[in-house]
Amino acid sequence: MAEDLHEIVARALMLDRSAITDDLKYNSIPEWDSVAHMALIAELEAAYDVMLDTDDIVAMSSVGTIREILKKYDVEA
Amino acid sequence: MIESFFEVPVYDLPKAEKHALLQAELRELTAFHGTECEGYRAILDAYGPGDLPGGADAPLIPVSMFKLHDLSSVPQDQVFKTMTSSGTTGQRPSRIFLDADTARLQTRALTRIMTSFIGPKRLPMLIIDHPSVVKDRRTFSARGAGILGMMTFGRQHVFALKDETMELDWEALETFAAANAGQPIFAFGFTFMVWRYFIQQLEQSGRKLPFDNAILIHSGGWKKLEAEKVSNEHFKQRASDLAGFGRVHNFYGMVEQTGSIFVECEAGHLHAPVFADVVIRRPVDWSACDIGETGVIQVVSVLPRSYPGHSLLTEDQGTLLGEDDCACGRKGKYFAVHGRLPKAEVRGCSDTFASNQ
Numbered sequence: 001m002a003e004d005l006h007e008i009v010a011r012a013l014m015l016d017r018s019a020i021t022d023d024l025k026y027n028s029i030p031e032w033d034s035v036a037h038m039a040l041i042a043e044l045e046a047a048y049d050v051m052l053d054t055d056d057i058v059a060m061s062s063v064g065t066i067r068e069i070l071k072k073y074d075v076e077a
Numbered sequence: 078m079i080e081s082f083f084e085v086p087v088y089d090l091p092k093a094e095k096h097a098l099l100q101a102e103l104r105e106l107t108a109f110h111g112t113e114c115e116g117y118r119a120i121l122d123a124y125g126p127g128d129l130p131g132g133a134d135a136p137l138i139p140v141s142m143f144k145l146h147d148l149s150s151v152p153q154d155q156v157f158k159t160m161t162s163s164g165t166t167g168q169r170p171s172r173i174f175l176d177a178d179t180a181r182l183q184t185r186a187l188t189r190i191m192t193s194f195i196g197p198k199r200l201p202m203l204i205i206d207h208p209s210v211v212k213d214r215r216t217f218s219a220r221g222a223g224i225l226g227m228m229t230f231g232r233q234h235v236f237a238l239k240d241e242t243m244e245l246d247w248e249a250l251e252t253f254a255a256a257n258a259g260q261p262i263f264a265f266g267f268t269f270m271v272w273r274y275f276i277q278q279l280e281q282s283g284r285k286l287p288f289d290n291a292i293l294i295h296s297g298g299w300k301k302l303e304a305e306k307v308s309n310e311h312f313k314q315r316a317s318d319l320a321g322f323g324r325v326h327n328f329y330g331m332v333e334q335t336g337s338i339f340v341e342c343e344a345g346h347l348h349a350p351v352f353a354d355v356v357i358r359r360p361v362d363w364s365a366c367d368i369g370e371t372g373v374i375q376v377v378s379v380l381p382r383s384y385p386g387h388s389l390l391t392e393d394q395g396t397l398l399g400e401d402d403c404a405c406g407r408k409g410k411y412f413a414v415h416g417r418l419p420k421a422e423v424r425g426c427s428d429t430f431a432s433n434q
Contacts, residue, residue, distance in 0.1 A: 027157060027181075034226075038225075051198070051232070053199070054192050054197055054199055054229060055192065055197060057199075057229060058184055058229065
């Protein structure tokens with residue numbers, strides 16, 4: 001079982017784990033801007049050992065959609 | 078409907094269909110900004126409805142308007158990022174107000190355009206700049222924002238330059254080169270920086286980088302290289318010889334229309350994507366130039382929602398080369414840019430605007 005998605009998001013965005021929910025959206029808080037998004041993608045790729053396509057990165061607009069998109073890569077986050 | 082632009086291929090819509098789609102969307106945008114942006118409405122009101130420059134669908138306003146005035150079509154609390162351009166010396170920079178919707182449209186459009194050249198897979202990426210240009214997250218310069226936007230299309234990002242001294246970071250470059258020898262990589266930088274601090278420094282060092290069929294995307298104009306008479310052909314040749322960049326694409330774009338950029342094809346022509354178009358205009362009466370005739374470049378884009386930047390008269394000169402029949406196979410208008418107008422200042426509109434303030 002790989003690491004918990006909320007844990008990874010919290011680490012990449014430098015937030016407390018309790019601040020992360022599946023409803024949290026990209027660009028809705030200062031901590032999750034385009035710079036942080038790149039850091040988050042790097043964390044996801046390392047944690048789940050996947051290489052995400054450009055279209056999928058752009059579509060990752062919330063924690064919930066990240067979870068959905070990762071399924072395409074056979075990751076149950 | 079903006080979504081219809083994402084349902085069609087980015088470079089494959091025949092002109093009749095594209096013009097119909099654009100016309101409807103731009104007309105809607107003009108009406109929207111006319112209602113939501115007081116300053117923009119004042120500009121439109123100053124003309125009779127019949128003689129709007131650029132036509133009733135997309136009246137054109139000079140790009141300098143964003144330097145002179147704060148033009149926004151959304152309430153202040155919806156602006157989540159303000160983009161600024163470097164601005165010509167002595168001028169105030171442009172200020173472009175983005176809401177979440179417009180920013181998202183920009184990203185989606187840019188992704189469509191870029192992946193059509195690079196492919197869907199992100200390649201290891203070399204950024205031909207130094208890391209501190211993307212440090213300040215609150216106020217992005219056009220340079221920092223351009224780099225950040227492009228970083229989405231790469232992975233394992235490495236900066237080629239050390240710091241403000243513009244020295245090549247050989248330690249980083251060697252590690253990156255060793256990991257990617259014989260492979261395609263993706264590099265991005267501003268034209269002048271790529272030439273002066275990457276190609277020329279490589280040349281002086283006598284060293285080469287071992288990439289193969291690598292992609293170099295660059296932008297920002299040739300103005301600073303004019304004195305050195307660097308042609309596009311020579312630039313491409315050196316990038317290929319010294320670092321294995323088999324695919325080199327310049328692009329024309331501006332902070333006022335981020336996202337809908339005009340990328341150079343394999344035949345060396347700048348192409349309008351489905352989200353945008355160009356009209357070359359005669360400065361005497363702003364009528365449209367014929368193919369092959371040089372004039373002032375007007376750019377239109379369907380992306381700007383939070384500011385009235387959908388139809389702009391630039392300060393650049395260009396020539397329309399054709400439409401739908403480029404040798405590369407892409408449809409849409411293709412054109413060449415010849416640099417800035419001498420001492421650009423478009424009078425009239427701005428005077429009118431000021432009197433309405």
